[in-house]
Amino acid sequence: MIIGVPREMRADEYRVAVTPAGVEQLRRSGHTVLVEQGAGLGSGFADEDYQAYGAMIVPTAEELFGEAELVCKVKEPQAAEIRLLRPGQILFTFLHLAASRELTEGLLRSGCIAVAYETVRDSAGRLPLLAPMSEVAGKMSVQEAARCLGKPTMGRGILLGGIPGVAPANVLVLGGGVVGAAAARVAAGLGANVNVLDVDLNRLRYLDETMPANVHTIFSTPEAIRARLPESDAVIGAVLIPGAKAPLLIPREYLTLMQPGAVIVDVGIDQGGCCETIRPTTHREPTYVVDQIVHYGVTNMPGAVGRTSTLGLTHATIGYVHRLAELGLAGLAARDAGFAAGVSVFRGELTCPAVAETFVLPLSKKTW
Numbered sequence: 001m002i003i004g005v006p007r008e009m010r011a012d013e014y015r016v017a018v019t020p021a022g023v024e025q026l027r028r029s030g031h032t033v034l035v036e037q038g039a040g041l042g043s044g045f046a047d048e049d050y051q052a053y054g055a056m057i058v059p060t061a062e063e064l065f066g067e068a069e070l071v072c073k074v075k076e077p078q079a080a081e082i083r084l085l086r087p088g089q090i091l092f093t094f095l096h097l098a099a100s101r102e103l104t105e106g107l108l109r110s111g112c113i114a115v116a117y118e119t120v121r122d123s124a125g126r127l128p129l130l131a132p133m134s135e136v137a138g139k140m141s142v143q144e145a146a147r148c149l150g151k152p153t154m155g156r157g158i159l160l161g162g163i164p165g166v167a168p169a170n171v172l173v174l175g176g177g178v179v180g181a182a183a184a185r186v187a188a189g190l191g192a193n194v195n196v197l198d199v200d201l202n203r204l205r206y207l208d209e210t211m212p213a214n215v216h217t218i219f220s221t222p223e224a225i226r227a228r229l230p231e232s233d234a235v236i237g238a239v240l241i242p243g244a245k246a247p248l249l250i251p252r253e254y255l256t257l258m259q260p261g262a263v264i265v266d267v268g269i270d271q272g273g274c275c276e277t278i279r280p281t282t283h284r285e286p287t288y289v290v291d292q293i294v295h296y297g298v299t300n301m302p303g304a305v306g307r308t309s310t311l312g313l314t315h316a317t318i319g320y321v322h323r324l325a326e327l328g329l330a331g332l333a334a335r336d337a338g339f340a341a342g343v344s345v346f347r348g349e350l351t352c353p354a355v356a357e358t359f360v361l362p363l364s365k366k367t368w
């Protein structure tokens with residue numbers, strides 16, 4: 001198969017979908033790998049590193065999309081990339097379709113086959129391609145919250161971990177999955193008081209058994225959230241309903257319950273976010289203030305730490321890319337129902353139930 005690895009187009013996105021080590025694995029099985037010039041630079045991989053393992057460097061995205069049968073990316077395609085997609089071409093990347101009708105319709109119009117990293121499941125029902133990026137974003141969310149609590153970013157002027165004689169910050173984590181657990185562990189490690197809310201009792205049991213003593217687990221209800229907002233200096237939004245738009249947990253009127261200068265880092269912004277007033281932001285301008293509350297909504301948080309994130313992501317994705325190249329889409333989807341759950345758009349038809357429900361679009365019953 002001809003596999004293409006374009007350079008990511010988004011501002012401040014430093015990840016790349018395949019490393020030179022991944023190219024070596026694909027080349028050994030006889031596949032052709034095209035890498036766009038400079039694609040790996042943000043993650044510390046030069047064109048020569050790719051060439052050394054047998055990749056062909058192509059100068060433009062046009063050429064790469066024109067030749068590749070399978071395009072492996074990191075972030076959802078931008079408008080200029082959607083225009084390059086061809087009918088029947090396989091696109092394997094993060095998509096987060098429920099956050100964008102425009103993207104969903106663009107992919108449907110292209111006729112491509114789009115497989116979303118974030119809805120592929122493993123045999124235990126987990127999300128193996130989302131997990132490494134959630135680990136990164138969860139850890140980063142606390143670093144970012146700590147920075148946003150500073151006065152220069154309009155925060156409360158509170159040091160997350162406190163000092164002897166001065167209390168640490170209170171951190172509220174909404175959703176105790178991969179992002180939430182990573183955030184809770186880092187915040188607790190810095191000395192903050194942490195409350196983690198989730199609706200999954202088994203998950204709360206697990207967190208209760210494994211987290212440090214300054215992490216408390218609470219069953220998530222609107223009442224429980226309202227009760228904790230007045231004392232929370234930082235709120236980390238980490239809820240997910242796979243494939244669907246994030247549930248709304250902080251309507252605008254709840255902001256008045258919070259202290260001026262408190263911070264909301266809504267990591268789930270890529271699925272629309274759980275806070276009514278959150279909107280997508282960038283690493284260059286990560287925050288804004290609404291009703292005296294600092295909002296952080298960067299949609300590609302792991303992109304800032306490209307080296308770590310690329311290595312973490314590709315450790316998880318390369319096995320799928322390899323099997324996809326070996327078996328083709330139909331072959332892999334027939335053998336691996338968890339992979340098939342990632343197929344979101346198939347030759348002009350929508351195949352992800354949660355996205356069809358979000359945008360009230362027809363769901364295809366097609367099998368491939």
Ligand SMILES: NC(=O)c1ccc[n+]([C@@H]2O[C@H](COP(=O)([O-])OP(=O)(O)OC[C@H]3O[C@@H](n4cnc5c(N)ncnc54)[C@H](O)[C@@H]3O)[C@@H](O)[C@H]2O)c1
Nearest residue numbers: 133134137175177178179198199220239240268299300301
């Ligand atoms: N912004 C970024 O750069 C970035 C990076 C990585 C991940 N993410 C996003 O972070 C979000 C979380 O990802 P994850 O891997 O931790 O997901 P996950 O599935 O591991 O965890 C989500 C948790 O939310 C819980 N939940 C669902 N509804 C809830 C509710 N009403 N109240 C409380 N908890 C609820 C679930 O029970 C689950 O435990 C996703 O939207 C993911 O795409 C964003």
